[in-house]
Amino acid sequence: MTILANKNDPRVKRTRQLLLQAFISLLEERQNIHSISVQDITERATVNRATFYAHFEDKYALLEIWMREKFHHALKSQLPATSTLQINTLRLLILAVFDFLALWQYHLKPADRQFVPFFEIALQQELQEVLLNWLNRVPSSVPICQEKVETTAQVISWAIFGPAIQWSRGDRTITKDAMAQYVLVVVIAGLSPAVTVT
Structure with a gap:
C-alpha cells in the first residue's frame, strides 16, 4: 500500500x-x-x-509494487496492446500466467519462500484487474451490474491462477499448452453467464 x-x-x-x-x-x-x-x-x-x-x-509494499509491475510487464509483452475479451486473448493470457509462474518458481530462493503467499495474492489481484478491464469493455445491450462484473473477474482470475500455481509447483507431467486448454474451457464456461466470448 x-x-x-x-x-x-x-x-x-x-x-x-x-x-x-x-x-x-x-x-x-x-x-x-x-x-x-x-x-x-x-x-x-x-x-x-x-x-x-x-x-x-514498508519494504513489503515496495516488494508488492515490484512484483505487480514485473507481472504486468510479462503479461503486456505476451498480449496484443489492443487485447479484448476473446478466446484467443484469453488463451494468450492463460499461457502468459503459466509462463510467469513457472519462471518465478524457478528463480524463487529458499530464503524467500516465506513471501510466497504475499506474492501470490499480489499477482492474482493484478490478473483480476486485467480481466476486470476486459470485462468492463465488453459491449452489452443490457446493463450489467458492476458487482457481478467484479465477482466474475475475481472468480475467473482464481480459475486461471490456481491451476497455474499448482502446475508451476508440480512435476509438470501435463504440458503447459494442455493445461492452458483445460483452464480455457473452464474459464469460458465461467464467463458465459456474464458475457459472450467470441
Missing part, C-alpha cells in the same frame, strides 16, 4: 523509480529479500527514510 496520493506527479514517479531500482539492484546482489532493509534501500537510492515512508508503508 502506498502512502502518496498524487502518483502521477513526475517527481513522485522519479522517486518511486529510484526506490524500485535500488531495491532491484540490492535483490540482485543479495539474492534474498529478507536481508534487505529500508535503510539499505534508502542509502542505495540516496533518499532519506522519511522519503521512503512517504511513498511506501
Whole structure:
C-alpha cells in the first residue's frame, strides 16, 4: 500500500523509480529479500527514510509494487496492446500466467519462500484487474451490474491462477499448452453467464 496520493506527479514517479531500482539492484546482489532493509534501500537510492515512508508503508509494499509491475510487464509483452475479451486473448493470457509462474518458481530462493503467499495474492489481484478491464469493455445491450462484473473477474482470475500455481509447483507431467486448454474451457464456461466470448 502506498502512502502518496498524487502518483502521477513526475517527481513522485522519479522517486518511486529510484526506490524500485535500488531495491532491484540490492535483490540482485543479495539474492534474498529478507536481508534487505529500508535503510539499505534508502542509502542505495540516496533518499532519506522519511522519503521512503512517504511513498511506501514498508519494504513489503515496495516488494508488492515490484512484483505487480514485473507481472504486468510479462503479461503486456505476451498480449496484443489492443487485447479484448476473446478466446484467443484469453488463451494468450492463460499461457502468459503459466509462463510467469513457472519462471518465478524457478528463480524463487529458499530464503524467500516465506513471501510466497504475499506474492501470490499480489499477482492474482493484478490478473483480476486485467480481466476486470476486459470485462468492463465488453459491449452489452443490457446493463450489467458492476458487482457481478467484479465477482466474475475475481472468480475467473482464481480459475486461471490456481491451476497455474499448482502446475508451476508440480512435476509438470501435463504440458503447459494442455493445461492452458483445460483452464480455457473452464474459464469460458465461467464467463458465459456474464458475457459472450467470441
